[in-house]
Amino acid sequence: MRTMMLALAATSLTVPAVTVATPAAAHQARAYSGKTWYDSQGRLRCRRSNGTTGLIVGAAGGALVGRAIDTRGERATGTILGAAAGALLGRQVERGRSTRRCR
Template sequence: MRRTMLALAAATLTIPAVPTVSFAHNSGYYNGRMWQDSQGRWRCKRSNGTTGLIVGAAGGALIGRAIDTRGERATGTIIGAAAGALIGRQIDRSRVRCR
């Protein structure tokens, strides 16, 4: 009886780990990062630049703070953050990852 219960417990743990076959219908209009619009043109999913904006602002603030060595250094931090955010967003949006 004990062996039967252990075998049953092992079977119930392994059944969810077995890969299942997907029966989803692929119409050909959407395939990952690319899709076909209503006019038949292929479109590509692109980054909106948020990650580059955040990373650029943080890096720009640090660089601006290091450059502005006089007084409070708030001006250098703010200008550096603004410039870094604009540059980082532009770099992140310019990368197209469709192939």
């Protein structure tokens, strides 16, 4: 009985390892593999950043710089303008940081 239970346990551990698809098989099937994939019409597509992280970081940095530059009055104008400019600049930098070009 003990031998049969050990054999059953060994078999149950090897079956999932055999049925797992390898990355090479997925690539041959033209499926998704990382940052590139093939769409339903066979065209190569890339995953690109939408710039959200750059937008948030740029807005925070721009608000701080705008507040430091605007020294008159309430400084709200400088903070708002700095945040807007920083957000636009940060988003452009984040979206333009692509090392691989896909079409």
